[in-house]
Amino acid sequence: MRFLIRxxxxxxxxxxxxxRELDIERLRIGRGTDQDIELPDLRIAIAHAELVRSGKxxxxxxxxxxxxxxxxAPSKEHRLHGGDVVMLGRYQLTILPGSAGCxxxxxxxxxxxxxxxxxxxxxxxxxTLGEVLWTRRRLAWLLFLPVLxxxxxxxxxxxxxxxxxxxxxxxxxxxxxxxxxPLLPTGAAKLIPTDRWWVSxxxxxxxxxxxxxxxxxxxxxxxxxxxxxxxxxxxxxAEHVNDVHWLxxxxxxxxxxxxxxxEHKGDTALVIRSxxxxxxxxxxxxxxxxxxxxxxxxxxxxxxxxFTPRVARYDSVTRSFRWxxxxxxxxxxxHSDTNLKYPHDKHLDPKGLKSPDGRKVLACAACHEPDxxxxxxxxxxxxxxxxxxxxxxxxxxxxxxxxxxxxPAQVVGVIRDYYARAALAGGVTKPGAPEIVQLRRxxxxxxxxxxxxxxxxxxxxxxxxxxxxxFDKRLCGYCHIVKRSDDPALPWDVAxxxx
Ligand code: HEC
Ligand code: HEC
Ligand code: HEC
Ligand code: HEC
Ligand code: HEC
Ligand code: HEC
Ligand code: HEC
Numbered sequence: 001m002r003f004l005i006r007x008x009x010x011x012x013x014x015x016x017x018x019x020r021e022l023d024i025e026r027l028r029i030g031r032g033t034d035q036d037i038e039l040p041d042l043r044i045a046i047a048h049a050e051l052v053r054s055g056k057x058x059x060x061x062x063x064x065x066x067x068x069x070x071x072x073a074p075s076k077e078h079r080l081h082g083g084d085v086v087m088l089g090r091y092q093l094t095i096l097p098g099s100a101g102c103x104x105x106x107x108x109x110x111x112x113x114x115x116x117x118x119x120x121x122x123x124x125x126x127x128t129l130g131e132v133l134w135t136r137r138r139l140a141w142l143l144f145l146p147v148l149x150x151x152x153x154x155x156x157x158x159x160x161x162x163x164x165x166x167x168x169x170x171x172x173x174x175x176x177x178x179x180x181x182p183l184l185p186t187g188a189a190k191l192i193p194t195d196r197w198w199v200s201x202x203x204x205x206x207x208x209x210x211x212x213x214x215x216x217x218x219x220x221x222x223x224x225x226x227x228x229x230x231x232x233x234x235x236x237x238a239e240h241v242n243d244v245h246w247l248x249x250x251x252x253x254x255x256x257x258x259x260x261x262x263e264h265k266g267d268t269a270l271v272i273r274s275x276x277x278x279x280x281x282x283x284x285x286x287x288x289x290x291x292x293x294x295x296x297x298x299x300x301x302x303x304x305x306x307f308t309p310r311v312a313r314y315d316s317v318t319r320s321f322r323w324x325x326x327x328x329x330x331x332x333x334x335h336s337d338t339n340l341k342y343p344h345d346k347h348l349d350p351k352g353l354k355s356p357d358g359r360k361v362l363a364c365a366a367c368h369e370p371d372x373x374x375x376x377x378x379x380x381x382x383x384x385x386x387x388x389x390x391x392x393x394x395x396x397x398x399x400x401x402x403x404x405x406x407x408p409a410q411v412v413g414v415i416r417d418y419y420a421r422a423a424l425a426g427g428v429t430k431p432g433a434p435e436i437v438q439l440r441r442x443x444x445x446x447x448x449x450x451x452x453x454x455x456x457x458x459x460x461x462x463x464x465x466x467x468x469x470x471f472d473k474r475l476c477g478y479c480h481i482v483k484r485s486d487d488p489a490l491p492w493d494v495a496x497x498x499x
Contacts, residue, residue: 206270401418424447
């Protein structure tokens, strides 16, 4: 049998038909995609009905379990005539006599049910927000404006345009954060929108103590943080390179502290932990800085140049320290210049050393005690480590008299005092001393002014000799580097000790 199937659909309010011709014995109708007339409605079975030839006519037969509604009456089987109307779910099939070589024409049309019709009407009736209130755009603006006012305009006004603010901050030496605008109640301080609302993240803990004082770093609004802001606190920060030639390049002249140290990211970004920050230049320094004498350093464990130790050396001419760097031409022994004469070998004699408590064998730990960290050593201390064997007595006739250690001016004073007093007291047995100094005094006896002058003259000479002895050889000079000076009050210099 030949069928003409005409499917009607609504497009843009108009009915549009689509024709299809089939030449088959059995026309299958149902919801399944394999059906010849496919009707996607859940109320229709996958294979719902079949149309077969029956004599001259066509016969519509419902598949087992399915029902048909033909011309308004339910039926299982029906011999079709032109003008018959079959309802299947929301589809209406109208049977028309065939023409132009077709046995039968079937018009398939989707009919909207009453319920569908109602819900369609409802959707058409429902209103947009704009019809009741305002358009969404206008509403968004309405909500945005208070945000703009509270979060931007008010803080900005408080920050920049409270006329009294800058002077008051200066005169009372307040931080911006502590400043309270006068019109606002003090209790509500936390709720007052200030510029601290604009912060983009958590402060680093090192800077937390002034984190609300944005102006400490942000000197001008809408501008980058200038290096000067950081340097106002970090005064000691040195340039990255010593050579001014390189400093003129943009790499350094335009480098910003914020380029490496980032704020508002908690503690994760203020301190740099990424090697890439450094290897950008140091992996191949010659590429970026032609002619530079710098060894490549691409990573720490594998491609890093050897370290060159730097040692502080005391320069006795300038009386200051300077750093010496070891290199191929200038190797330095690791023995540092302490300005102390101290021979390890003599003190570590395995047979022992003479000491007030008999012979004594010294171990390293006698002088080198580990410090609290266990990483290094406590500094050597003269009183603790040397004084037991090396006493600071200056007069062989009076071995209990000692000078204080590490105080050259007092040493001079102590010696001068000692001999002046001895000369005036008399009874000094030193060879070459004048008679008035050697004579023992009777109790209550007073010296005449010329006698006293003679005694003190001797005392001056004697102390000058002893001071030279003490500093030059016998005491200070035994352990220290000493040098005569031009200062009559302090005739000797002791080179500073750098342990
Ligand atoms: C310790 C210095 C410091 C303080 C204090 C500080 N900032 Fe920053 N801030 C920076 C640096 C550095 C940047 C990075 C931008 C740059 O390099 O200029 C930055 C960037 C910003 C940015 C841009 C977004 C970003 O994360 O890069 C905002 C917004 C900001 N700061 C707000 C604030 C506010 C608000 C305060 C006060 C509550 C404040 N800052 C206090 C140093 C500081
Ligand atoms: C108001 C003074 C002040 C300003 C401005 C300031 N700092 Fe600091 N900064 C400090 C103090 C204080 C410390 C803590 C010092 C310490 O821990 O020894 C510190 C610590 C640091 C540290 C070391 C952090 C650590 O954990 O070891 C770095 C890096 C640093 N600041 C960089 C900067 C940079 C970059 C800027 C500019 C954006 C800046 N600072 C602005 C006061 C300031
Ligand atoms: C090329 C990247 C770089 C630049 C630019 C830079 N620094 Fe640093 N800075 C470092 C590195 C790396 C360290 C050591 C690791 C650390 O503490 O972050 C450091 C350490 C510091 C420290 C801590 C020192 C300490 O003793 O703990 C301070 C403070 C500091 N820098 C301040 C500054 C200031 C101020 C500027 C701008 C003038 C600046 N830095 C520019 C890389 C840089
Ligand atoms: C903009 C390029 C650049 C960046 C980034 C840079 N450096 Fe340098 N660095 C140099 C230059 C150039 C010199 C050598 C200057 C000279 O020869 O006087 C140098 C010298 C050094 C030196 C001394 C080396 C020596 O033998 O004297 C050290 C150490 C150093 N940088 C470490 C670092 C570290 C660590 C970083 C990462 C935080 C870093 N550099 C990032 C350019 C850079
Ligand atoms: C009687 C005290 C004493 C004893 C014992 C002693 N030292 Fe020292 N040591 C010193 C003094 C003082 C210095 C620093 C003065 C100097 O070397 O010029 C020093 C310095 C050193 C130095 C540093 C050298 C330098 O130039 O920086 C080393 C290493 C050292 N001692 C190792 C030892 C060892 C190892 C032993 C044991 C075998 C030992 N010492 C025993 C007193 C002592
Ligand atoms: C246990 C006793 C003892 C202690 C402790 C001691 N010394 Fe000595 N020291 C001696 C003796 C004994 C001599 C003489 C050794 C010799 O001449 O053979 C001497 C000699 C010296 C000499 C002269 C070496 C020479 O070249 O003639 C110096 C300098 C010296 N000690 C410094 C020190 C210093 C500094 C300390 C403390 C860090 C110290 N001594 C601790 C017993 C000690
Ligand atoms: C037996 C060796 C010895 C003799 C003798 C000695 N000193 Fe020292 N002196 C030391 C040692 C060791 C130190 C370093 C440890 C210390 O400061 O206690 C030192 C340190 C010093 C210092 C530096 C103190 C400081 O804090 O930097 C001065 C100054 C000094 N001595 C002056 C003198 C004078 C003056 C004399 C002579 C009266 C003298 N010393 C005799 C061993 C000696």
